[in-house]
Amino acid sequence: MKQSLNSSGQIPPGRTDLQESSERVSGRHLNEIRERLLLQPEARREATIAWALETHSFLSGTRGIGRWCHMHKETVQQIAGPTGGTSDFKFLYTATRGRSSVIEEEREDLELRFNSLAGRTWSPLGPSGYRQSSAQYLSEVPMPSGGWTLKVLEEGKIQKGNGRIVAGIGEGLIEDLVLASEEIGKLKDWGTPRSWSYNLLTLLDPANDCWTEEKLGKAAWHLAVLFAGQDILVTAKDLQYLLGLKERMVRYLLAHWEEQGFLVMEKVGRTKVYTLLFHSVLSPEGCMYDGHLGDKTKLYAAMGRDAKERATAARRGTPEGAIAWRAANPRTRQAFLDELPEDADPVWRELVERGDEVEMYEHLVVQAEEAGSAPSTPAALVEVKGRTSGSPLQTQPAREVDPEALTAMKIRLGISVPG
Secondary structure, eight states: OOOOOOTTSOOOTTOOOSOOTTOBOOHHHHHHHHHHHHHOGGGHHHHHHHHHHHHOTTOOSHHHHHHHTTOOHHHHHHHSOSTTOBOTTSOEEEEEOOBOOSSGGGOBOOEEEEOOTTOOTTSSSOGGGHHHHHHHHHHHSOOTTTTHHHHHHHHSOOOOSOHHHHHSSOHHHHHHHHHHHHHHHTOOBOOSTTSHHHHHHHHTOTTSGGGSTTTTOHHHHHHHHHTTTOOEEEOHHHHHHHHTOOHHHHHHHHHHHHHTTOEEEEEETTEEEEEEOIIIIISTTSTTOOSOTTOOHHHHHHHHHHHHHHHHHHHHTSHHHHHHHHHHOTTTHHHHHHHSOTTSOHHHHHHHHHTOHHHHHHHHHHHHHHHOOOOSOHHHHSOOTTOOSSOGGGGSOOOOOOHHHHHHHHHHHTOOOOO
């Protein structure tokens, strides 16, 4: 597994990149994402996830996919279709919706895949349904730029004529789209670090810090994917067509990108023309390269927080962790203290009064190791007479409990035992 470099060219301490350099990609599928995004700019979020999945086969789970695409996990859940179904814009096929649980064995990751119109063995279309399905799909999708789009998709050639009338964008941009398609079509794998394919795929990775909304944002990623990371010359009207945005939003983006030092504006007659510096600023071969290719500082920080959350969830999924959680939780701690009998273990009472969840958990683990295994269900250990609601632990499925182990645990906690 290769390691990622920071802007100074050094390997960040304790950091490894999740992308294997030998991992294969399909230029054909990546071009399909580009072409469908060109037809449906409003499907950007689905296209972002599809691109991430096509270039990183290890991605799964709502949190993992969301982090990689700079989306909230709930956004990913809303985008994903039902198990065996597709998302609203048909970019994503849901292999499984997944399931969350405190109990590790019951958890199941969300699994999404790019729903290629070319068909795959798991796709509802099947490999033989491409031509008919794609023709039907294209006939149902409103084409903001007219008949030339279909020609680009099927023949890889631009339609001759007045480009701005036919397409809504300059003829030069149409040529740039075709050239970008040729570049993306050559991709077969990530290649070696700093190779052409590695630089291009790294530049277009949705997880990069440069594509966060604080910096260039996903609208810039959208354009970078369409034009394969090359510098492009555009007008505000071009951006309206390409991004499917209203004039006001385009003006905001241009002002924001200018603040980021990402564009150069000049006047041609009475028209403002903008050069968007994808290659010049973001590529190592660019004349204004900023040295931050593939920075994922925000992603790695989020992954660190996720690791802590997973560790906490795993701890609370144990009998000892469940008790410590209830004893430390501000909503249940006072009730837990009030319910402790007078003859409760003074050490345990002191720990509960202090309210340190991890400290209580470690104390219970030591006791369990000394006295034998603890009961397998948290609910049995925190059962309180007369209480039928208010504890999240009561929703956990009951399991068979060793009566001797249960009695031993209650004695250790100072809970009275009949007889």
